[in-house]
Amino acid sequence: MHSRFIFILALFFLLTGCYSSATSGHQSFSSVVFQVTGNVYPTGYYYVTVNIGNPPKPYWLDLDTGSDLTWLQCDAPCTKCFPAPHKPYKPNKNLVTCMDPLCASVHWPETLNCESPNDQCDYEVQYADHGSSLGLLVNDRFRLKYTNGTLVEPRLAFGCGYDQEVEASMNPPYTDGVLGLGLGKASILRQLNELGVTKKCGGSLS
Numbered sequence: 001m002h003s004r005f006i007f008i009l010a011l012f013f014l015l016t017g018c019y020s021s022a023t024s025g026h027q028s029f030s031s032v033v034f035q036v037t038g039n040v041y042p043t044g045y046y047y048v049t050v051n052i053g054n055p056p057k058p059y060w061l062d063l064d065t066g067s068d069l070t071w072l073q074c075d076a077p078c079t080k081c082f083p084a085p086h087k088p089y090k091p092n093k094n095l096v097t098c099m100d101p102l103c104a105s106v107h108w109p110e111t112l113n114c115e116s117p118n119d120q121c122d123y124e125v126q127y128a129d130h131g132s133s134l135g136l137l138v139n140d141r142f143r144l145k146y147t148n149g150t151l152v153e154p155r156l157a158f159g160c161g162y163d164q165e166v167e168a169s170m171n172p173p174y175t176d177g178v179l180g181l182g183l184g185k186a187s188i189l190r191q192l193n194e195l196g197v198t199k200k201c202g203g204s205l206s
């Protein structure tokens with residue numbers, strides 16, 4: 001019980017977009033909150049519900065602190081989607097292009113050769129434990145809430161995954177995708193900071 005509380009607390013700080021402890025008490029504080037659901041047992045995993053698109057639809061995203069990219073199963077069309085709580089996301093026409101710095105960051109450390117500046121940005125993520133996702137980067141609105149309750153709807157880049165591999169033996173979480181909470185450029189926490197939606201709380205990010 002105790003360790004679970006600490007875990008949730010740690011998660012809250014992670015998700016508020018602050019990377020280091022906030023020491024100055026009266027600094028204006030813009031944090032967004034995500035609703036975390038799940039438990040250690042019997043569910044065995046935690047996920048957040050995120051509303052994405054216009055009109056916004058809810059998706060359940062598995063939390064992963066070890067990777068940057070957030071992705072959703074996507075009807076682009078979906079060639080290999082696993083059973084999920086919601087219908088695959090239908091992408092709009094807002095693709096992230098190959099020239100976008102976010103695209104390069106998703107491909108790092110490999111260098112990316114764009115044949116044409118308007119090429120779509122393909123991605124592939126591999127997880128040590130539960131499979132992989134292949135797709136393209138898109139942009140859409142995320143409906144988020146500040147800690148004071150005010151809604152904000154920034155446009156964020158994420159993966160539209162149309163070819164997923166899961167190891168059945170791994171008992172994968174019943175979610176629509178993954179929320180990547182790494183600190184790389186493609187992470188939505190980092191995107192929120194760069195857009196000025198959230199503030200860095202005294203930490204430096206390079």
Ligand SMILES: *[C@@H]1O[C@H](CO)[C@@H](O)[C@H](O)[C@H]1NC(C)=O
Pocket residue numbers: 028029030031146148149150
């Ligand atoms: C809530 O917080 C955000 C971010 O700090 C701010 O822009 C907004 O004006 C606040 N809303 C209210 C009602 O105070």
